[in-house]
Amino acid sequence: MSLGPGRPPAPGRVRVSAPRTQAPHLPATTSVSQEVAEQSAVGEIMVQSLIRSQLRLALVVTAGFMASLLFCWVLVSWVPFFSQWRIMGIPAPWLLLGVGAYPIIGVCAWLYVRAATKNEAQYRDLVEEK
Amino acid sequence: MNPSIGYTALILVSVTTALIGFYGLRVSRTTSDFYVASRTVRPWWNASAIGGEYLSAASFLGIAGLIVISGIDALWFPIGYTAGYLMLLFFVAAPLRRSGAYTIPDFAEARLESTTARYVTSVLVVIVGWFYIVPQLHGAALTIRTTTGLPSWVGAGVVVVVVVLTVVTGGMRSITFVQAFQYWLKLTALAVPAIFILLMLAGEGPGPVLQTGTELFPPAAPITGDSSYRTFSLLIALLFGTLGLPHVLVRFYTNPNGAAARRTTLIVLGLLTIFYLFPTIYGVLGRAFLPMPGAGESPDATVLLIPGTLVGGVAGDMLSALVVAGAFAAFLSTTSGLVVSLAGVISQDLLGGSVRGFRLAAVLAAVVPFGFAMMTDSLALAGSVGLVFAFTASTICPLLLLGIWWRGLTDAGAVAGMLTGGLLCGAAILLGSGVAHNSPWRDVLTQPAAWTVPAAFLVTILVSKATKHRRSASLSRFMTKLHVPERPLAQENPRSQAG
Numbered sequence: 001m002s003l004g005p006g007r008p009p010a011p012g013r014v015r016v017s018a019p020r021t022q023a024p025h026l027p028a029t030t031s032v033s034q035e036v037a038e039q040s041a042v043g044e045i046m047v048q049s050l051i052r053s054q055l056r057l058a059l060v061v062t063a064g065f066m067a068s069l070l071f072c073w074v075l076v077s078w079v080p081f082f083s084q085w086r087i088m089g090i091p092a093p094w095l096l097l098g099v100g101a102y103p104i105i106g107v108c109a110w111l112y113v114r115a116a117t118k119n120e121a122q123y124r125d126l127v128e129e130k
Numbered sequence: 131m132n133p134s135i136g137y138t139a140l141i142l143v144s145v146t147t148a149l150i151g152f153y154g155l156r157v158s159r160t161t162s163d164f165y166v167a168s169r170t171v172r173p174w175w176n177a178s179a180i181g182g183e184y185l186s187a188a189s190f191l192g193i194a195g196l197i198v199i200s201g202i203d204a205l206w207f208p209i210g211y212t213a214g215y216l217m218l219l220f221f222v223a224a225p226l227r228r229s230g231a232y233t234i235p236d237f238a239e240a241r242l243e244s245t246t247a248r249y250v251t252s253v254l255v256v257i258v259g260w261f262y263i264v265p266q267l268h269g270a271a272l273t274i275r276t277t278t279g280l281p282s283w284v285g286a287g288v289v290v291v292v293v294v295l296t297v298v299t300g301g302m303r304s305i306t307f308v309q310a311f312q313y314w315l316k317l318t319a320l321a322v323p324a325i326f327i328l329l330m331l332a333g334e335g336p337g338p339v340l341q342t343g344t345e346l347f348p349p350a351a352p353i354t355g356d357s358s359y360r361t362f363s364l365l366i367a368l369l370f371g372t373l374g375l376p377h378v379l380v381r382f383y384t385n386p387n388g389a390a391a392r393r394t395t396l397i398v399l400g401l402l403t404i405f406y407l408f409p410t411i412y413g414v415l416g417r418a419f420l421p422m423p424g425a426g427e428s429p430d431a432t433v434l435l436i437p438g439t440l441v442g443g444v445a446g447d448m449l450s451a452l453v454v455a456g457a458f459a460a461f462l463s464t465t466s467g468l469v470v471s472l473a474g475v476i477s478q479d480l481l482g483g484s485v486r487g488f489r490l491a492a493v494l495a496a497v498v499p500f501g502f503a504m505m506t507d508s509l510a511l512a513g514s515v516g517l518v519f520a521f522t523a524s525t526i527c528p529l530l531l532l533g534i535w536w537r538g539l540t541d542a543g544a545v546a547g548m549l550t551g552g553l554l555c556g557a558a559i560l561l562g563s564g565v566a567h568n569s570p571w572r573d574v575l576t577q578p579a580a581w582t583v584p585a586a587f588l589v590t591i592l593v594s595k596a597t598k599h600r601r602s603a604s605l606s607r608f609m610t611k612l613h614v615p616e617r618p619l620a621q622e623n624p625r626s627q628a629g
Contacts, residue, residue: 044606051613055535058220065216069209073361076202097205098410102403105209105216109399112220113392120389120615 043127050123057115065108072096072104135438135447136277139454143315144292147462150308173390177397179306180381182313182459183467184211184398185405186262187269190316190460192512193406195429197413198420199510203361204413207512208406210365214372214519215402219395222373224388225534225612232383233475234376234526241533243602244541250548252479254525255376257552258518259472260499262375263465265514267503269430270461276431277454286503289458290496293466297473297492306384312463313401319456320408323437323449327415330441360577364516367579371519374526376475377467387616412436430511433457469495517559520579524551527583528590534612539590540600547590555582 075082076093085092189211196204231237234255239248267286274285296308372378385391416432419440423429434457437449472495473488481487525548532539532547555578562575574581602608 044610047606047610047614051535051609054613062217062220065213069213069365093202094205094410094414097202097209099407101209102212102406105212106399106403109216109219109396113396116224116392117389124615 046123046126050119053119054116057112057119061108061112061115065104068104069101072101132447132450133278135451136274136454139277139451140274140288140458142451143455143458143462144288146311147292147308147459148296150311173385173394173397175306175310176381176384177394177401178310178313179384180309180378180394180398181401181405182309182311182316182463183377183381184215184375184402184464185313185316185460186464186515187266187457187460188511188515189405189409190320190457191269191272191430191433192265192510192515193409194412194416194432196510196512197410198416198423198429198432201417203357204512205410206361206364207368207516208409210368210519211372212399212402212406213365214368214370215395215399217369218373218378219392219399221531222534223382223391223395226379226530227382227385227391228388228612228614228616229608230611232380233471233478234374234379234530235475235479237379237533238529238544241602241608242539242541242544243604244545247541247544249479250545251526251529252475254548254552255475256472256495258374258522258526259376259468259475259495260502261521262515262518263468263496263499264503264506265511265518266461266465266468267500268506268514269457269511271503272428272430273434273454273457273461276434277450283504286500289461289465290500292462293469294493294496297466297469297496298489309463309467312459313405315459316456316463317401317405317408319452319459320405320412320433323441323453324408324411324415326445326449327437327440328411359580360573363520363573363577363580366583367516367520367523367577370523370527370531370583371521371579373530374522376471377464380467380471380474389615409433415440428510465496516577520577520582521552521555521559523579524555524582524586528586532587532590532594536591536594537605537609538594538598538601540594540597541602542597542600543590543592543594546593547586550589551582551586554578554585558582 076096077083083091083093087095189208193204193207196207226237229237229240231240235248235252238251239245242248267289270285270289271282272285274280274288275282278284382391382394385394412433415436416429420432420435423431434450434453437453438446440446441449469492473492475491476494477484477487477491481491528547528551529539529544533544558575558578562572562578565572565575
């Protein structure tokens, strides 16, 4: 492998070694809002309320998702009308579990990401107003 | 099946994997490439890589095999595998990315400020990884046996050798490209033959002969206490087991920030959804056209046998080769993801973290499960992977969930909970493998997640409450780091840091 005459020399190899735990302490990941949060009691309360609202959101969406899975399960195993229903020759329970369950997952994920991003934006607004 | 199909597919996948690995290696030269190159990895690439790593032998071969044996109940497996990523998105993705932890032991140490907790976590991560590699090697052994007739150890051996070579010579960057490529290869390898066969069946002319005596779409088994317990316990294991898989966490590190980690997970969910349509189709085709596997035959070969059985001639051979290539992509990608993360843990905690240590650890991470795989016999891939998920859900999951969301978690609580969950779940798995078919304990032991996961959480919480004085001193600071959003993307230029 030879370098062409016009090319600058390649940067030398750098050995990457332990401890890897040092790697994450990149300056780019500490933000103004983090610093504000760490330096004041008010900041700490705001962080705690952010954590609480994110946790509440996650638990609510999880509960909704679990409820819809339970609904699918009941429909498939306990409702005779549903299990005899065929769409293009395929029984409805197979369609529900083989295809229909995935859009539910997708919708839950999308709702969660939207709401979680909103929570964070609200927090950021609060901090930056100060 | 014509053995040359198997050889061709195997060589093609191995060579392509190695080529992309080396190409990636040439791109990554500096430390910042090695670690921070991640910042130039787009969410789509990253999501494809996560999908490539996650879709293992159990997904590629196991689900269809299980559908052949147990019908509609098997459809809960892909739902659980996908929904596991939903839980990961809700509870873990963004905070874990912000924690900056590269491995789960890193997270344990940073959160709990305890090296004991770190070592316990490391040992558990290595156990999880080893037992997750074993079914991959069983899958490779089965594939080689079915397609070429060579003995089982050849298939497993090829996977171990290719993985160790790529991992020892390449960095994270090349692994990302390899994994992303392998997601699309796996999807193509399942989708093209399936669509071809469905079009063929829908067309005119005499189709292949339906197997008589098998019901194509058997209805769900009547609800009994046992079957409800099994489904419930399986879903607990799959939903909460994904959180703690060692190779999944490393991938989140390659997102630039927490919000990107969420976006990536959203794309991953879409990719998994598309993929999981196809194993179901193969399962149903297998029920329709293949004879029920007899004693000693594995139903997991269904996916491999379908194209050759239903499509004759050159087209059949080519489709078979494609499926075999996809299967090998599945074994290679999951195994290499696991070997990379295990090698990281082993080399850092046991071998001092040098590059030589990493290489030695990579060999160790792959050879030990090879030994296990040769000593044991695979019964059903989806089932054995399900047990690994149960074990992860009982050990790593309480550490991650409580560590991220509960300030009260202490190092003593985390260690006690992980040991309780690990011992209970490990004992159940060992006892369950020997228990008689009609034993009343069978379900409780073979699907242990429903009781071992709550037990692990309970012990973690109780011991943490009893050892309040051991809470880490920098707790507030760390929790802030986990949950506070980074600067909005508009204010920084991610490209400027990549050079």
